[in-house]
Amino acid sequence: MKIAVCIKQVPGTMQVDIDPDTGVLQRAGISAKMNPYDLYALETALRLKQQVGAHVTAITMGPPQAQAIIKEAYMMGADEGVILSDTRFAGADVLATSYTLAGGLSKLGGFDLIICGKQTTDGDTAQVGPAIAEHLNIPHVAWVKTIEHMEEKSIVVEQNMEDSLEVVRMSYPCLISVEKDIYTPRLPSYLNKKKTRNKQISVLTLDDLSDQSEENYGLSGSPTQVERVFSPQPRDDHTTWDCEQVDGAELLYDLLATEKFI
């Protein structure tokens, strides 16, 4: 089995300035890390590797310094790493990013399963995973909270819908984006760091992809216009029950059940 995991380098802090003209994050000079949600995707792949045997490729799109997260993926146990890096990819929105990643995945070829994190901590759209699958014309399931089991030609997963859980069987090749906490991500290993110190990271540029039209990539391939970027207001949703009038325990039980805590 061949598994690809899409990962992204994001700012290591929430204090990031935004370019007032383009709405693009100004990443220069700030610390960076692997998108925390992608750690769950990578962990899922590594668990499947342990359970059924698989070759795990970590793939990212970003500037050359994003190689750091590929090295980190090696330290966690990934077998191969690829970076899509080209100045012509810069400033990409969901459409251009997913198109570029899909192009890279097609170029590499042969993946049975592609795993993405739920979303990133910088873009927060949660759309890149499903969009990759659409570009590749393969089935996909988002919000996967459990891998039920792997079969020879398909995977069975549990999908966390707003108000229900749905069990889905999907044929390979397919894509899943996994929920936070599907597994606890392992920590990077120093022994793996030593072992993979000189391990190669493949670099793909636009010249390697089948679609060579520059206008489909980067800022020029991004129809998204950022009108305004702002921090959302903290939510203070709460419910108050007058338990002299109603059965509080029952209400609480129903609410916990609805929210799937029990």
Added chain:
Amino acid sequence: MPYNKVAEQDIDYLRSIADRAFIGADIHEDFSHDEMTIYGVHMPEIVVEVKSTEQVSAVLKYANERGIPVTPRGSGTGLCGGAVALYGGILLSLAQMDNIIEFDNDNFCVTLQPGVLLMTLAEQSIAHDMMYPPEPGEKSATIGGNVMTNAGGMRAIKYGVTRDYVLGLTAVLPNGNVITLGGKVVKNSSGYSLIDLLVGSEGTLAVVTELTLKLIPLPGVSLSLLVPFDSLSKSFNAVPKILQSRTNPTAVEFMQREVIEAAEQYLGLHFPDKSAPAYLLLTFDGNTRTELDTTIDKVAEICLSCGANDVFISDTQERQESIWKARGAFLEAIKTSTTDMDECDVVVPRTKLASFMELVDTLETSHGLRLRSFGHAGDGNLHIYLCKDGLSESEWEKRCAAVMDSLYISSAQMGGQISGEHGVGHAKSHYLAESLGDDAIALMRGIKHTFDPKNILNPGKVC
């Protein structure tokens, strides 16, 4: 002890000077104990909430004149019964004195009231680009309580303990007089260090109402290494080598799989690694990641040469949380795993740590009592928890006493002390007396008498 009971006129007077005062059924049950109900439950006659030095002064002056005992209290998170009103009387709650008065970035200090929570101080210091280095595990403790027990915590090995950060304070003596000691000064050779006498005095000498604490510039980067070993003894063998390596760790903690699993169950989350029976958890801080990368390589090689199975790197907020959240819940997790428990907070020379933990293993088997431990491998401070589980009350008391005696006797023989950071309270005072001997205890009692001749302030504690 011949104390007066709190009468109607006392209640009226105390209500006239304090913000709030509760009596009888209005007193919350929490005020009758700290985290360790095993040491007894004692209801105060009145709980007085104060908000200012003046109010504290008025309460103490009145209580001193009337011969009513006063027990100062912060969050009540102590582990030795130090903030429990053994003789009833007034429980003086300082929890509402929770204002941070000033962060002084030029003098690297903060001035605050004693009821500020440790977690608030830590967060606010970071927001001001500084750090309050002591890091006791109980973040909901008040800073006043920390000062009164000279709380230590996980960063003691690099940064020292609470005592090392108290630059100045305002305190109210039992007769109601107010004294101010120290200040925003780095050095102080001005007579006997009364500050040092008050730090760790567990509310028996005076009531601290304002503190000036030293802060340091906030380190740019901090990360942890989680190091799995096949045995605890192997992990202890690595500790001196790590400490000698000039890498200057901020924390060197040890933990065992059983305690990690208890924390997982308690918190409902999964620890990132459970492959080994024993772990060291090391933390380092510095200005840049590049600087720390050199440290990681050096320390990791030392650990591997001492038989570590691997060295895991925790270098992001999420990873740190996945480890430290569990580490922070160890005490509560063990507490929840059993029907009742007792605790031993000995500190031994670091070189004796392995021998002491071997003794703990032996005692667990020979007395048939489940023991769970974790602690600070870097400074020799151990937390050993004796779990009652399904034992009958009489059997529990018998085994518990026997194990406790063995632990304290062995600690003394190894050159240790009875408390590393939790204090003495009333629960450990007999062990303190045995440990220090008559002369030292007589000196302590003399000091107590000088401060508090009528013995109204937190009576029955320490000595």
